[in-house]
Amino acid sequence: MMSYVLGTYARSVRENFVFGKGSYLYTDKKEKFLDFCQGIAVNALGHNHPKLVEAIKKYSEKPWHLSNLFLIHEQERFAERICKLTGFDAVGLQNSGAEATELAIKGAVKYFYSIGKPEKNRILCINNSFHGRTIATISAGNNPKHTEGFPILKHFDHFDFGNHDQLKQKITDQTCAILIEPVLGEGGCKPIQDQCLEGLRELCNEKDILLICDEIQCGYYRSGKFFAYQHAGIMPDIVPFAKAVSGGYPAGGCLFKKKVANSMHISSHGSTFAGSPLAMSLANTVLDVMLKEGFEQHINEMSKYFFERLKEIHQNFSSIIKEVRGRGLMIGLQTHDDPSKLISIFLKNKLITVKANDNVIRILPSLIITKEEIDEGIEIIKKSCQKYKA
Numbered sequence: 195m196m197s198y199v200l201g202t203y204a205r206s207v208r209e210n211f212v213f214g215k216g217s218y219l220y221t222d223k224k225e226k227f228l229d230f231c232q233g234i235a236v237n238a239l240g241h242n243h244p245k246l247v248e249a250i251k252k253y254s255e256k257p258w259h260l261s262n263l264f265l266i267h268e269q270e271r272f273a274e275r276i277c278k279l280t281g282f283d284a285v286g287l288q289n290s291g292a293e294a295t296e297l298a299i300k301g302a303v304k305y306f307y308s309i310g311k312p313e314k315n316r317i318l319c320i321n322n323s324f325h326g327r328t329i330a331t332i333s334a335g336n337n338p339k340h341t342e343g344f345p346i347l348k349h350f351d352h353f354d355f356g357n358h359d360q361l362k363q364k365i366t367d368q369t370c371a372i373l374i375e376p377v378l379g380e381g382g383c384k385p386i387q388d389q390c391l392e393g394l395r396e397l398c399n400e401k402d403i404l405l406i407c408d409e410i411q412c413g414y415y416r417s418g419k420f421f422a423y424q425h426a427g428i429m430p431d432i433v434p435f436a437k438a439v440s441g442g443y444p445a446g447g448c449l450f451k452k453k454v455a456n457s458m459h460i461s462s463h464g465s466t467f468a469g470s471p472l473a474m475s476l477a478n479t480v481l482d483v484m485l486k487e488g489f490e491q492h493i494n495e496m497s498k499y500f501f502e503r504l505k506e507i508h509q510n511f512s513s514i515i516k517e518v519r520g521r522g523l524m525i526g527l528q529t530h531d532d533p534s535k536l537i538s539i540f541l542k543n544k545l546i547t548v549k550a551n552d553n554v555i556r557i558l559p560s561l562i563i564t565k566e567e568i569d570e571g572i573e574i575i576k577k578s579c580q581k582y583k584a
């Protein structure tokens with residue numbers, strides 16, 4: 195099919211989905227698919243959650259957009275709720291993950307500028323991590339597939355995942371922040387161990403470096419806690435988040451501790467669309483659902499069950515599946531070879547998953563998934579592995 199859309203995506207799923215409900219998507223031909231991708235962790239409440247449908251109907255009658263020159267009451271409400279929930283002092287609203295990370299980077303550099311240390315302006319990141327597609331965020335990710343041909347910013351240094359010696363070597367007097375994903379998403383559902391996060395926090399304190407945890411994919415309960423770094427009991431200085439915030443409507447933000455927030459003032463940053471009344475109404479609705487008693491417990495129960503069932507798959511198909519990893523409902527099936535063929539067999543069997551680096555198939559279901567839906571997915575995975583072997 196001829197397309198006028200810029201060719202920057204390898205579109206592997208080409209069905210025409212016209213209806214969605216919870217864990218399922220339905221095509222124009224009335225075919226039903228089990229969705230373990232959920233817009234790459236955006237639809238944390240599944241498709242068309244009744245509370246979100248009700249909210250968008252209600253708020254579509256109110257002003258959709260004002261301007262950030264106006265006081266936006268839903269934005270104020272969301273900001274207060276997320277700050278009180280997480281222990282941060284201020285949040286800058288954004289529309290996407292890359293923007294949220296840009297703001298995190300700007301905040302870190304601006305803080306040291308504001309205290310008279312403008313030379314402390316380098317960000318240390320993990321090689322082949324993922325923070326977005328703007329020039330600054332591809333510079334942070336340092337993935338050659340993303341950076342090729344672009345003018346990369348020179349204020350970024352990198353170390354390899356898990357290489358503590360290299361991490362220490364790369365820190366200089368100019369390092370202002372270390373930017374990490376507590377669970378690498380595109381990098382292949384790789385959690386950073388809790389003791390490493392604790393060590394990183396201590397190292398940052400010792401060297402007067404800000405710690406930025408990118409929670410864009412692993413945040414909003416995806417890992418089993420509201421933010422994934424909370425498993426380690428640490429507190430970062432800056433936290434960009436996005437994806438699940440408004441249940442499928444574009445929104446994101448960046449949380450700051452007071453000392454950093456104080457360095458960002460009028461004209462330091464801004465956005466036309468960010469924090470609009472409509473986006474923030476939906477963000478408040480998502481929090482209403484997620485903060486109900488039992489939500490977090492459900493994720494942890496489902497995660498335990500999912501990992502147990504995937505262990506069986508791993509045991510039965512160890513010639514295909516090398517490792518099952520991840521945290522909460524951010525699960526990676528690492529295959530011995532390129533997983534594209536297996537992903538396409540899943541799809542033929544009406545299961546949607548998503549590829550990540552490191553030969554990983556990502557499973558990112560709705561956080562309100564049921565045991566029955568997990569069982570259904572496991573059966574499809576089993577059947578597909580048998581077909582793959584045949």
Ligand SMILES: Cc1ncc(COP(=O)(O)O)c(C=O)c1O
Pocket residue numbers: 234290291292293295324325326327375379380408409410411412436437
């Ligand atoms: C960890 C992480 N950071 C940043 C981004 C960029 O978010 P967006 O695509 O909304 O710009 C992503 C997107 O997948 C992500 O997973």
